[in-house]
Amino acid sequence: MVAVLIPSQLTAYTDGATRVQAQGATVDGVLDDLDRRFPGLKFRIIDEQARVRRHVRIFIGQQETRDVARPIGADDELMIFGALSGG
Amino acid sequence: MTQPVQLLVGTRKGAWIYAADADRSGWTVKGPIFLGHIVHHLVSDPREPGVLLMSASTGHLGPTIYRSEDGGETWTEAARPPAFPKAEDPQKARSVSYSFWLEPGHAAEPGVWWAGTSPPALFESRDGGRTWSGVEGFNGHPMYEAWAPAEWGTPDGPLLNQIVVDPRDAAHMYIATSTGGVFETADRGATWRPLNQNVEANFMPDPYPEFGQDAHYIALAPTNPDRLWQQNHCGIYRLDRPGERWERIGRNMPKEIGDIGFTIVPHPRDAATAWVFPMDGTEVWPRVSPGGRPAVYRTSDAGASWERQDRGFPPEQGWFTVKRQAFCADVGEPAGLYLGTTGGELWMSGDEGESWRQIAAHLPEIYSLSVAAR
Numbered sequence: 001m002v003a004v005l006i007p008s009q010l011t012a013y014t015d016g017a018t019r020v021q022a023q024g025a026t027v028d029g030v031l032d033d034l035d036r037r038f039p040g041l042k043f044r045i046i047d048e049q050a051r052v053r054r055h056v057r058i059f060i061g062q063q064e065t066r067d068v069a070r071p072i073g074a075d076d077e078l079m080i081f082g083a084l085s086g087g
Numbered sequence: 088m089t090q091p092v093q094l095l096v097g098t099r100k101g102a103w104i105y106a107a108d109a110d111r112s113g114w115t116v117k118g119p120i121f122l123g124h125i126v127h128h129l130v131s132d133p134r135e136p137g138v139l140l141m142s143a144s145t146g147h148l149g150p151t152i153y154r155s156e157d158g159g160e161t162w163t164e165a166a167r168p169p170a171f172p173k174a175e176d177p178q179k180a181r182s183v184s185y186s187f188w189l190e191p192g193h194a195a196e197p198g199v200w201w202a203g204t205s206p207p208a209l210f211e212s213r214d215g216g217r218t219w220s221g222v223e224g225f226n227g228h229p230m231y232e233a234w235a236p237a238e239w240g241t242p243d244g245p246l247l248n249q250i251v252v253d254p255r256d257a258a259h260m261y262i263a264t265s266t267g268g269v270f271e272t273a274d275r276g277a278t279w280r281p282l283n284q285n286v287e288a289n290f291m292p293d294p295y296p297e298f299g300q301d302a303h304y305i306a307l308a309p310t311n312p313d314r315l316w317q318q319n320h321c322g323i324y325r326l327d328r329p330g331e332r333w334e335r336i337g338r339n340m341p342k343e344i345g346d347i348g349f350t351i352v353p354h355p356r357d358a359a360t361a362w363v364f365p366m367d368g369t370e371v372w373p374r375v376s377p378g379g380r381p382a383v384y385r386t387s388d389a390g391a392s393w394e395r396q397d398r399g400f401p402p403e404q405g406w407f408t409v410k411r412q413a414f415c416a417d418v419g420e421p422a423g424l425y426l427g428t429t430g431g432e433l434w435m436s437g438d439e440g441e442s443w444r445q446i447a448a449h450l451p452e453i454y455s456l457s458v459a460a461r
Contacts (some may be wrong), residue, residue: 082147
């Protein structure tokens with residue numbers, strides 16, 4: 001299971017949880033698992049062309065990625081942030 | 088003579104619902120709804136009392152659609168919001184930035200809704216807004232790249248900004264875009280053709296092209312669906328079908344005011360009457376009330392002449408901007424008119440534009456305004 005940090009912008013989907021566990025071997029797989037449990041969450045952060053949305057940042061540990069095919073290990077932590085979207 | 092009304096207000100930071108009894112004198116407010124969300128459009132379903140659809144996104148999160156069945160008390164997110172198909176060619180990979188316009192389908196097609204998006208594309212829902220599919224007759228048209236170039240657009244992106252359904256024929260529709268002008272279908276979206284004859288595009292090498300115009304707003308006269316009104320980037324127009332050639336009725340506006348604006352509102356019963364809210368389209372395009380003196384202009388003779396209506400508005404230093412979704416009418420007798428400014432003010436007239444009063448201030452930037460019967 002991968003630990004996932006949920007940003008405040010998405011806690012409406014997770015019943016307020018800021019940290020959840022999910023399954024998957026890639027970023028995309030983890031987000032698919034989250035979307036099954038919290039319907040609609042994935043499309044708010046990943047567009048229909050599998051691109052991370054402009055004002056969303058995703059980290060695996062300390063490494064940022066914008067590639068949803070990036071592999072992720074069972075001990076990794078996936079962190080999702082909303083960042084710099086203006087006033 | 089009039090019915091109780093609700094004003095559905097979409098702003099850059101959430102939605103509000105204002106309600107008044109039949110005399111339209113005192114207003115109560117409900118909201119904020121979805122505070123902090125960008126509410127592009129909030130619309131009621133005339134076929135299903137209590138049903139509202141809301142197009143929303145946030146600064147961080149992608150676009151979605153919410154549906155309420157209890158007048159805005161509770162909301163359910165669409166299971167499949169408007170989205171393009173996954174593209175094989177990355178050069179053609181489009182993603183919906185947001186849904187700009189939501190249009191209830193024909194009265195004989197309950198549950199059908201249409202959405203116009205940025206970048207310009209048309210989507211349909213057949214289940215009351217819960218799931219959406221692209222209309223390939225437009226989005227996949229061989230001319231699509233020319234009609235809806237992704238790199239052109241308003242500061243908020245290129246738009247498919249209106250969908251108009253002929254009340255006599257669900258298969259007959261018009262759409263307006265900021266990139267290609269007006270298009271028409273007679274087969275419920277399977278095929279489309281431009282409808283822009285004699286509409287200026289003064290930012291193009293050929294100022295009267297077949298397509299490429301910036302149609303800010305189009306509307307049918309409710310009691311004469313053969314009459315189309317258009318507020319274009321380049322003037323005010325009227326088209327009487329089956330005619331093909333728009334007439335620039337804005338030429339009859341006072342020269343010092345001009346005929347630039349974002350929107351045009353037809354009278355609910357009188358097909359010869361409509362209102363515009365002119366803005367300054369000179370030099371660098373301030374897009375505020377000309378001279379800082381807000382006014383609507385009314386025609387009662389199908390555009391042959393225009394009358395200024397400004398009583399109640401600030402007589403000076405009133406730099407209003409009213410966006411293309413933020414001016415509307417109710418069906419009262421006399422008709423009520425409502426407009427929302429980018430400065431967060433709501434104004435109304437209960438006497439068909441003769442006089443105006445402010446009914447709310449200090450809201451966030453108003454993006455859209457629509458009327459619902461209570």
